[in-house]
Amino acid sequence: MALSVDLNSDMGEGFGPWKMGDDAGLLRIVTSANIACGFHAGDADTMAATMRLAVEHGVGIGAHPGFADLQGFGRRQMQVPIPTLANMVRYQVGAAQAMARAAGGEVGHLKLHGALSNMACHDEAMARACFEAALDVAPDIVIMGLAATVMETVARDLGCNWAGEIFADRAYNADGTLVDRRQPRAMIHDAGEAAQRMVEFVKAGAILAGDGSRLETRIDSICVHGDSAEAVALAQAVRDGLTEAGIEVRPFGGQPL
Template identity: 75%
Template sequence: MAKSIDLNSDMGEAFGPWRMGDDTQLLDVVTSANVACGYHAGDPDTMAETMALAVARGVGIGAHPGFPDLQGFGRRRMEVPLKTIANMVRYQVGAAQAMARAAGGEVRHLKLHGALSNMAMKDADLARACYEAALDVAPDVVIMGNPATAMEQVVRDLGCRWAGEIFADRAYEPDGSLVDRRKPGAMVTDPDEAAARMVKMVEAGAILTEDGQRLETRIDTICVHGDSAEAVAVARAVRKGLEDAGIALKPFEGSPL
């Protein structure tokens, strides 16, 4: 069983006057923040504000690149050449680095967003294009991704730093991918249920799927999506559940697999 675990959330996903999530409260609970880089959400002011708050609270900063899909919040699949995808990732990581440094911090990790992430879980070529592009810009960045998927295999091949992530508010398919949001039961919205699931998975050192399978893997971090109405309550419940189980919360170190 892990003695400590990281708790992360996707944030900085406002755009101009349009607000998404309660980043201020979440940053009092989580230990890592995945900050939108302007493609699926976010803008320079939002990035600056979110990163400054993260630095003030000692929360690790990550770049959270996605497809250029503001209207669809990055959740619509796009067919884009790998060369273009790589440049999109470089562009977004570079923006995140600049804003983090201006706020007195650094980008520690990279986590793909939405449809781009879901596609990379099953498409090793896509995952490799994204991760190599990020490493071009930030050679020491920790790749945060889904264990037991193509993401993990690509990271093993690259030999880069890794943080295996599980989701407090999502259900799992037998292959370790996330249940499609359009399917019943895909989202876990009850804070107590989310907390109990995460304690079980961390103690087991495995992803527990909807059909009862156990996928043993290294678990470094837990995600609570910041865009739901229940996000703060779920994050607080998960943190309390883990701490009550004797599992400390702290930012992950990230190491090769």
């Protein structure tokens, strides 16, 4: 059976008159969009515009909830009580559903943002609270999370629809988590290098960490961050590289583990 993988990007991350990323450019390339829900970035107008473009391009819509941290872009770790965290996720998923339906689409998946995602990769209680909250609101939603981490363990236990994600523009630790952004070479800016790595990961069916270790896992989707200057070029290079390697780029199915 031919290999296939989804290509996603985080977007809708502007706020008011402040714009971030080339969402229109990315929506011509990716097959899924994770759209900010107003807590770490985004607002009603930005959500509406981004979702409308996603529908026009036939791109899958995902809710992308984060911490209530506009100034820190959701990348600062915050200590939030579990019941409050669950309500924050429900609130953001509900907003995404309303805006997607108004644009003629539907929210198909959930992907946690930034520090919330990074913390949930290690903290089972956080991951469970976030995922159960999303499933409360949308029982059939696909949970997208970092492959081969605690997130995947929780999704397996919940029996929910799951999409394992890897990152084209981030370096990996041996345990499948992302190298801290403050560390050297945590971010990958070279489009050719990103494309080559993703082809290698998908063909291997594994995360290949910087120390040479290999972590076998199901890979359903590849993410290119939308907030960098090189995002469009990198996404195009990754898509072209996958296609040239005989790997079909298409929306994920999101089946249980």
